[in-house]
Amino acid sequence: KQWYQRRVAITTGGFRSEVKGSVITLHKQHEDEDIQVYLDVNHMVELAPSDEDPEDMPPQYLPSFKISISKPQGKIMFYCNYHAQGMDTLDQFIISEVSFVEKGQDELTAFSTDFGNLDPGLIGEFEQYLERRGFGADFSTNLFSYASAFEHISYINFLKSVRKFI
Numbered sequence: 001k002q003w004y005q006r007r008v009a010i011t012t013g014g015f016r017s018e019v020k021g022s023v024i025t026l027h028k029q030h031e032d033e034d035i036q037v038y039l040d041v042n043h044m045v046e047l048a049p050s051d052e053d054p055e056d057m058p059p060q061y062l063p064s065f066k067i068s069i070s071k072p073q074g075k076i077m078f079y080c081n082y083h084a085q086g087m088d089t090l091d092q093f094i095i096s097e098v099s100f101v102e103k104g105q106d107e108l109t110a111f112s113t114d115f116g117n118l119d120p121g122l123i124g125e126f127e128q129y130l131e132r133r134g135f136g137a138d139f140s141t142n143l144f145s146y147a148s149a150f151e152h153i154s155y156i157n158f159l160k161s162v163r164k165f166i
Contacts (some may be wrong), residue, residue: 007045011077013030014134015027015028015037015134018037019150020153021148022041022042023036023038023039023040023041023113024037024039024040024041024146024147024150025037026039026041027141028134030133030134032071032072033065033069033070033071033133034069034070034071035068035069035070035133036066036067036068037065037066037068037069037143038065038066038072039063039064039065039066039147039153041061041063041147041150043062043063043064044062044063044064044147044151045061046060046062047060047061052120060146060148061147061148061151062081062082062083062150063080063081063082063143063144063147063148064080064081065080065081065093065143065147066078066079067130067135068089069133072103073103074100074101074102074103074105074146075100075101075107076096076098076099076100077098077099077100077101077107077110077112078097078098078115078126078130079095079096079097079099079112080093080094080095080096080136081093081094081096082094082144083093083107092137092140092141093140093143093144094115095115095126095127096114096115096116096124097112097113097114097115097117098112098113098118099111099112099113108111
C-alpha cells in the first residue's frame with residue numbers, strides 16, 4: 001500500500017507517473033511536445049452506489065483532471081472529467097473546457113471556453129489530436145480505475161494518520 005505514495009505506473013501510452021500527496025502527475029514526450037496530466041484526488045466527486053453493487057464494494061469517484069500539451073510557442077490545456085450519465089460509459093472522460101496559453105502567459109489569465117460550444121469539426125480535430133497522443137479509451141479506463149483505487153487507499157491512510165494523531 002505504500003507504493004501508492006511513492007511512484008505508480010499507469011501502463012497506457014508510455015506515461016511516467018509521480019505521486020506527491022494527493023496529486024498524480026503523468027508525463028511523456030511526443031515529438032516536440034511535452035505532455036502532462038494533473039489529477040488531484042482531493043477534488044473528486046463520489047458516485048452514489050447503485051442497488052446492484054455488492055455491499056463490500058469500495059466507493060467509486062469521478063475524477064477531474066487537466067491535460068497540458070506544451071510546444072515552444074505555447075500550450076493547449078484540456079479540462080476533463082468523468083460523468084455519471086449512462087453507466088455503460090462511466091469510465092470514459094469528457095472534455096469540459098479548452099484553453100490556449102501563449103508562450104510566457106500565465107495560464108490563469110488565458111481565455112478558456114466550453115468545449116461543447118466549439119464547432120463540431122474542431123471538436124473532432126481535438127479528439128483525434130488527443131487520441132494520437134494516447135488519450136483514448138484505454139487511457140480513460142485505466143486513469144478512472146487508478147484514481148478510484150488511489151483515492152480509496154489515500155482515505156485509509158488518512159484515517160490511520162488521524163487515529164495516531166488523536
